[in-house]
Amino acid sequence: MNLFNQTVPLDSFFSDLIKDLAIQNELKAGLGDQIGNSIINQLLEGIPFEGIEGNWYDLISDFIHNEAKEVETILGEGSYGEFPISVLNYGPVFWIEAQEFDSIGYFRSKDDAVSCAEWEYMEYLEGDNEEDNED
Structure with missing residues (x-):
């Protein structure tokens, strides 16, 4: 998806x-x-x-x-440790920024931006790596 x-x-x-x-x-x-x-x-x-x-x-x-406000932060885990995945907002506009990655946007709602961030950075989200899912 x-x-x-x-x-x-x-x-x-x-x-x-x-x-x-x-x-x-x-x-x-x-x-x-x-x-x-x-x-x-x-x-x-x-x-x-x-x-x-x-x-x-x-x-x-x-x-x-420059004037955006951070409205949601998701923590990712990469080879250099934890990093923030931020959903930013100014007026009716939302977008995603994460260190070392290009910005992703633009979205009409916070929910759309958060959903996209979770999907795009799935492999970096805590608890989503394969080792955690093995018995």
Whole structure:
């Protein structure tokens, strides 16, 4: 069973994220008031993303990753010991981060992200290795 089919592109959240004043302020700070306001208005009006130039996408992505809150932690066990598998959240967006692994996301719910994390990192979760299951 592959739970990656629950992932959705980050841009599917932009219509909600752009309503966040902190994100609006980040766009204005990074791009200047005039360009920032123009992009904010375009996103609020639902203008296709392809028509919006600049690094606004990266500004939004970086901002939510920097300001995210950890909403769930699962402990994995690897060759270097225990490591956290974190489900992070900003607004309506959830994603997974674990040391030494690429981020996985994005998800519409915490439950979808946790399910995917448990599936993806199954071999690292305590009690899930074959030696523990042998009699």
